Amino acid sequence: MGIDMAIGLLGGLGLFIYGMKQMSEGLQKTAGKKLRHFLAVMTAKPIMGVAVGTVVTAIIQSSSATTVMVVGFVNAGLMSLAQSIGVIMGANIGTTVTAQLIAFKLGDYAFHAIAIGAFTYLFSTRKKVQYFGQILLGFGLLFLGMETMETAMHPLRSSPVFLNWMESFSQYPVLGVLTGVGVTAIIQSSSATFGILLGLVSTGAIHYSAAIPILLGSNIGTTVTAVLSAIGANLTAKRAAAAHFLFNVFGAALMILFIYLIPNFTSGLENLLLTISGLFGQVNPSEERLIANTHTFFNILNTLIWLPFTSFMVYLVKKIIPGEDLTIKRGTTFIDERMLSTPYVAIDQVKKEILAMINISQKMVITSVEGFLNKDKDAIKKIRRREEIVNEMEEELLHFIQKIPQGQLNDIDIRTLDKYFAVVDDIESIADDANDIADLIENSLENKLKFSPDAQATIQEVFAIVCDVLDSTRELIETDDLEIAAEILDAEEKLDRMQIQFREESISRIKGSKAGSCDPNSGIILLELLDDLEHTSDQMADIAHSIIEIYEQKTEEKVV
Numbered sequence: 001m002g003i004d005m006a007i008g009l010l011g012g013l014g015l016f017i018y019g020m021k022q023m024s025e026g027l028q029k030t031a032g033k034k035l036r037h038f039l040a041v042m043t044a045k046p047i048m049g050v051a052v053g054t055v056v057t058a059i060i061q062s063s064s065a066t067t068v069m070v071v072g073f074v075n076a077g078l079m080s081l082a083q084s085i086g087v088i089m090g091a092n093i094g095t096t097v098t099a100q101l102i103a104f105k106l107g108d109y110a111f112h113a114i115a116i117g118a119f120t121y122l123f124s125t126r127k128k129v130q131y132f133g134q135i136l137l138g139f140g141l142l143f144l145g146m147e148t149m150e151t152a153m154h155p156l157r158s159s160p161v162f163l164n165w166m167e168s169f170s171q172y173p174v175l176g177v178l179t180g181v182g183v184t185a186i187i188q189s190s191s192a193t194f195g196i197l198l199g200l201v202s203t204g205a206i207h208y209s210a211a212i213p214i215l216l217g218s219n220i221g222t223t224v225t226a227v228l229s230a231i232g233a234n235l236t237a238k239r240a241a242a243a244h245f246l247f248n249v250f251g252a253a254l255m256i257l258f259i260y261l262i263p264n265f266t267s268g269l270e271n272l273l274l275t276i277s278g279l280f281g282q283v284n285p286s287e288e289r290l291i292a293n294t295h296t297f298f299n300i301l302n303t304l305i306w307l308p309f310t311s312f313m314v315y316l317v318k319k320i321i322p323g324e325d326l327t328i329k330r331g332t333t334f335i336d337e338r339m340l341s342t343p344y345v346a347i348d349q350v351k352k353e354i355l356a357m358i359n360i361s362q363k364m365v366i367t368s369v370e371g372f373l374n375k376d377k378d379a380i381k382k383i384r385r386r387e388e389i390v391n392e393m394e395e396e397l398l399h400f401i402q403k404i405p406q407g408q409l410n411d412i413d414i415r416t417l418d419k420y421f422a423v424v425d426d427i428e429s430i431a432d433d434a435n436d437i438a439d440l441i442e443n444s445l446e447n448k449l450k451f452s453p454d455a456q457a458t459i460q461e462v463f464a465i466v467c468d469v470l471d472s473t474r475e476l477i478e479t480d481d482l483e484i485a486a487e488i489l490d491a492e493e494k495l496d497r498m499q500i501q502f503r504e505e506s507i508s509r510i511k512g513s514k515a516g517s518c519d520p521n522s523g524i525i526l527l528e529l530l531d532d533l534e535h536t537s538d539q540m541a542d543i544a545h546s547i548i549e550i551y552e553q554k555t556e557e558k559v560v
Contacts, residue, residue, distance in 0.1 A: 005152050005153070007152075008148060008149070008151065008152025008153075009149055009152045009153060009196075011152075012146070012147070012149035012150075012151075012199075013145065013149060013187070013192060015141050015142075015144055015145030015148060016141075016142055016149065016192060017145075017187070017192050018138075018145075019141030019142030019143070020138065020142055020189070020192070022134055022137055022138030022141060023134075023139050024408075025134060026133075026134030026135035026137075027059055027135060045086070046082065046085065046086035046089075046307055047086065047307065048086065049085070049086020049089070049090060050087070050090040050093070050303060051090060052086075052090060053070075053088060053089060053091040053092075053093070054090035054091070055090075055094065056087075056090075056091070056094065057090065058094040058097040058098075063092060063094060063222055066087070066091040067091055067223070067225065067244050070084045070091075070226075070240055070244075071338060074237045074240045081236050081239050081240055081317070081318075082314050084240040084243065085240070085243045086307075086310065088240070088244045088247060089247065089306065092219070092247070092248065092299040092303065093300055093303060095190060095191065096292070098194075099191065099194045099295045100292050100293075102146060102194065102195055102198060103198060103286075103288045103291070106143045107143050107144070107147035107150075109143070110140045110141075111140065112140070113136050113137070113140030114136075114140035114141060114144065116136055117134065117136030117137030117139065117140055118133070118137050119133070120132060120133030121133030121134045127410060127411055131410070146199060149195065149196060150199045150203055152199075153199050153200055153203050153205060154203045169209075169213050169214065173216075173260070174256065175213070176210060176211075176212070176213025176214045176216075176217060177213045177214070177216050177217035177220070179214055179217060180193060180213065180216060180217020180218040180219075180220070180221060181217040181218070181220045181221040182217075182221070183217075183218070183221065184220075184222055184224070185221045190219065190221065190222035193214070194215070194295065197218075198288045202288055207287070208266065208287060208290065208291065209270075211291050212255070212259070212291075212294065213256070215291065216251075216252040216298075217252070219248045219251065219252055219298075219299070220245075220248050220249055223248050226240075226244045226245075227241045227242075227244075227245060230242075235321065235323055238321055239317040239318065239321050242320060243313055243314075246316065246317065246320075247302070250302075250306070251298070251299075251306075254302075254305075255298065269294070270290065273290055273294050273297060276293065276297065277289070277290065277293050333356060334352040334353045334356065335349045335396070335400045336349065337400070337403070340403055340404060340405065343404045343409055343413075344408070344413060347404065347413055347417065350397065350401060350404075350417075351477070353393065354397070354423060354424060355477055356393070357390060357393045357394070357424070357427050357428075358430075358470075359474065360386050360390055360393075360431070361390060361427050361434065362430075362470045362474065364383050364387065364430075364431050365430065365434045365466065365470060366467065367386075367434070368383050368437035368438055369437065369459065369466075369529075369533070371383070371437075371438070371441050372437060372440060372441050372444070372459070372529065376441070377445060379438065380438045380441055380442055383437075383438040384438060387432070387435045390427070390428055390431040394425070394427075394428040397424050398421065398424060401417055401420055401421060401424075412550065415549075416550055419546040419547070422543075422546045423543050423546050423547075426539040426543050426546075430470075430539050430540070433533070433536045433539070434532075434536075436532050437529060440525050440528055440532075443525060444522075449521055449522045449525060451522050451526065452522075455522070455526050458526070459529065459530075461498070462495065462498060462502070462534075465491060465494070465495055465498075465537075466495070466533050466537060468491065469488055469540050470536075472488050472540075473488060473543055473544070476488065477547070480547060480551065482547070482548060482551060484544075485544040485545075485547050488541060488543075488544040489541055489544050492537045492538065495533075495534055495537045496537075503530065
């Protein structure tokens with residue numbers, strides 16, 4: 001291969017991969033939030049997992065990204081091993097959508113797409129138009145890369161050495177499989193390998209029978225990314241990566257076995273695909289289209305074969321990777337750095353982590369006030385242990401949020417991330433308030449303080465409102481319902497007014513207006529407790545303001 005040909009091939013491959021990346025990012029920005037909701041419908045049924053894996057991969061244009069995401073979900077305990085296998089099967093089908101797309105001979109329109117896409121992406125003021133422009137720009141660059149690779153590889157069809165090498169793939173299919181595995185593992189994209197393969201086919205340098213083993217090899221090579229992502233993950237995540245590898249290897253091995261054992265198998269397969277293509281209105285399809293159809297057919301057939309044996313696959317990977325996860329994880333549960341390659345999913349995991357964090361903080365507040373009223377010394381230990389966990393969660397969450405790349409996110413997702421910084425800090429402050437109340441419990445127990453019935457009634461009244469607002473705050477974070485946010489702000493104003501009233505009453509008791517009803521030290525502790533509860537309500541009001549600001553800015557943008 002000459003230097004000019006190598007540069008042309010690598011340059012075209014670079015354009016192809018960059019175009020695919022731009023198109024994928026544009027699609028993710030357009031469908032990011034809807035995709036997160038779609039991911040939430042995953043169930044334990046393997047057939048639903050197949051459907052979800054197919055659609056998600058078709059949208060994000062990368063089976064590797066989907067399987068890495070699945071490993072992350074399994075590692076976080078959000079998905080069972082059986083569920084992950086269904087999604088992995090679907091990812092293999094979804095990736096053939098990309099293959100079908102690049103099989104179209106659209107190189108003549110590449111510059112049209114680039115011109116329109118670049119203009120709308122760079123100069124439009126409307127975000128949705130910009131996202132469409134980015135998709136179109138990526139689309140054009142992808143096909144320009146295809147054209148460049150085809151032109152660079154055109155001389156190969158007259159190279160006896162290369163043609164003999166390709167011919168050996170027909171005679172020794174394992175060589176073709178190994179080539180497909182190697183190329184895909186190196187460039188980390190089965191779609192890019194398929195693009196190179198189509199470039200060779202279009203120039204006549206390689207024919208159907210030699211292309212099939214390379215295609216099978218690329219299916220195995222794409223599992224390398226998931227295997228690498230499972231390094232350092234828990235046992236179940238490693239099993240999910242192993243299941244992906246075994247599923248693709250078994251499918252490829254079965255096809256290779258047929259090629260070796262059945263005479264003229266590839267010719268028969270070609271005739272079968274010609275017939276199937278004809279049923280879908282593709283009379284006399286080009287060889288590029290025929291190979292794309294074979295890719296789709298193979299992955300659908302492999303899924304149909306293995307889908308009924310999902311339980312067996314689970315059993316098999318457990319035998320191959322035996323043992324149990326015995327580690328108990330502190331800190332965060334849902335976030336995983338493997339999600340950073342799909343930032344719109346990472347945001348969803350941050351939200352789940354924030355919900356877990358506020359659940360712990362809410363329990364801390366309840367435990368602290370009940371412990372104060374019941375003089376429960378054990379409550380102090382529970383609160384301080386949970387406070388350490390909340391601090392760990394805050395640190396890990398903030399570091400994770402900082403690492404989320406914003407290039408693939410739309411404006412509302414970017415604003416959501418910015419506000420999540422404040423929300424995490426507010427929740428940690430709620431935990432601090434509960435920890436301060438634990439100090440008050442300790443103080444009151446050491447000094448054997450007593451509180452009047454009026455003081456206890458005051459605490460109960462404020463505590464009931466704070467508990468209601470905590471419930472509302474958790475629901476607000478989960479649903480983004482702005483009506484709930486308004487209710488939280490109203491409740492906070494009510495607590496402010498009550499705080500002034502109760503402070504005056506407590507000071508009156510301390511001064512002796514109700515002689516003997518309250519010890520001065522008890523009165524001071526009561527005021528500090530009410531301050532802590534009022535500060536807790538302030539933090540929840542700040543969370544409400546943060547959520548409101550995310551969506552108020554969106555409304556303002558629409559008006560403009």
